[in-house]
Amino acid sequence: MTEFREKLVDRMAAIYGLESPVTIDFARMCEDWEPVPMFDRSLEVLVASHEVDPLSAEDLEDYEGW
Numbered sequence: 001m002t003e004f005r006e007k008l009v010d011r012m013a014a015i016y017g018l019e020s021p022v023t024i025d026f027a028r029m030c031e032d033w034e035p036v037p038m039f040d041r042s043l044e045v046l047v048a049s050h051e052v053d054p055l056s057a058e059d060l061e062d063y064e065g066w
Helices: 003-016 021-032 037-052 057-062
Strands: none
Touching (some): 003 037, 021 037
């Protein structure tokens, strides 16, 4: 995983915690997606959207993965 993506995972973990299924799924995406600028930007936008509007506790209970 690139340093850029590691920082994105850290940002997601700051929102939901390291053991959250949201963070775990996001980290898997960072590992699995090809390291190209288009995908990096998509991952960055995903993190930014969660920073602005995180999932509620109710949404987290219903979370089934991406």
